[in-house]
Structure formats: C-alpha cells, structure tokens
Amino acid sequence: MIATNTARKLAEYVVTEGGFGADLGAEKFIDIKCRKSGIRPSAVVVVATVRALKMHGGIPKDQLGVENVSALKEGLPNLLKHIENTTTVFGLPTVVAINKFPTDTEAELKLVEEECQKRNVNVVLSDVWAHGGAGGEELAREVIRLADQESNFSFAYPDELPIKEKISAIVEKVYGGTAVRYEPIAEREIAKLEKLGFGNLPICMAKTQYSFSDDQTKLGRPTDFTITISNIKISAGAGFIVAYTGSVMTMPGLPKKAAYEKIDVDSDGKITGLF
Secondary structure, X not given: OHHHHHHHHHOOOOOOOOOOHXXXXXXXXXXXXXXXXXXXXXXXXXXXXXXXXXXHOOOOHHHOOOOOHHHHHHHHHHHHHHHHHHHHHOOOOEEEEEEOOXXXXXXXXXXXXXXXXXXXXXXXXXXXXXXXXHHHHHHHHHHHHHHOOOOOOOOOOOOOOOHHHHHHHHHHHHHOOOEEEEOHHHHHHHHHHHHOOOOOOOEEEEOOOOOOOOOOOOOOOOOOOEEEEEEEEEEOOOOEEEEEEOOOOOOOOOOOOOHHHHOEEOOOOOEEOOO
C-alpha cells in the first residue's frame, strides 16, 4: 500500500503486477489491498500466452511450439474465466495482453482476439521482448483509453459476511466452484477466530496457481468441483485470514537457486545472465 501510494504521487499512471491470475493475484489485490487502502484500479491488464492456453487445452510442453488451433480452442475457457472475473466480478475495464512468441501463428492469435472481442475485451500483442518499449506502445495506449472509462468496481464479498460465507463467495464467484469442504481443524479455527472478533477480516486464499480448483491437474476451466479448506490461520498484523486449500504449501517467493544469482553487470555496463 505504501509503495503504490508513493508511486501514485510520482506518476500519472501506476502499473502494479498482481501476479498468478485473476483468481489469486487480482482477487487478493482487490479484496485485501484495495479494501484496506481505498485504492481503486482504473483498468486491468490480463497477460496471457498462446502457449499457456494450448497447455490448458491438453497439449504437452514439448509440443506447445507447434500450431494447434483446436487445442487452443479447448484452453481458451481458462482465459475467458479470468476476463469474467475482472469485468463481471470486479467490474473493471480490461484488456488482454498476449505476450507474443515467435512460434505463435496468425490463426492462433486471431482466434484469441475473436473470442475476447465477443466479451467486449480487446486483445493487444505485447512484443516488448523483441522490440523493447516500442513493442508495448499499443498496449500502453489501450490501457490509457480504458483508464478514462467508467467502471463498476466491486469486491467479491462484503466485510460483514461470516468467514465461511466469504470463502464460499470466492470459490463460487471467482473460481467457478460449487462447494467448500472444511477439515475439522479448519472448522475449529474459524469458530475460534469469530469468537475472538476477527470474523470481519478479508480472506487470503492459499491455493495452487495452476488451476481454478485446488487440484493442479485440473486445467482449463473446471466446473462442479469442491474446494477443501485444510486449515485456517490468522495474520493479525497484516489484517487478513489465510485459508489453506487442498495440500498447498506456502513458501518464500524465490526458489533455492534464484535467477538473479546468474545476472551480472560488467564495468562497461553490459548485462549478462538474463537469458
């Protein structure tokens, strides 16, 4: 909140990366950060790749570079659910930025554009990797256009709902699930937290980023699934309740061997180790 508000005082437009999709990053940004800070986003950029959408369509990683329009069509509901979340659940103007790969074909890119435009959402190719800032100018212009539009900003749930009802709202509205199951320890913790007066805090869902469900093997846009809440913990200082789903493990954001360890800048300013 401090970083974002500082940036807003220093620039006309501030871009924040929510991370991990509109079911996790955007939901936390809006339902926790915006709720606590009073910040209201003007627009959303949903970043996608043709390769990832083909993976959601059932294609193995070693075949993602080959044109496969039918697999892309199967995987597109995943992206469309993210769009539904940002435009319908959260009520914000949205653009889809396709991070373009050299293997993306015209037919594949056209299909993504057509399906998104059916939802009144434009698609812009982001080619920053190949062309630097010039590859992102069209996207920047679309974001500026959207930022000037009216929005119907809303949260996924109101503060006053009980903890279980807040979790159900996230599961049903944002994930597209149908039910929530609670392990006994989670039931006990919820009862204890509400008795202690923490029931009005927002929920921080700990869930796999690979699926809308709590099962990372369920790709695309799964339906008729149940989310299992295995445990509940309070982060009282931060001001939210953490709900652990399935067998998810929380861990630091960096791997054991982070990429930055390979990056260096020599005396001439040449950067190595980025790729």
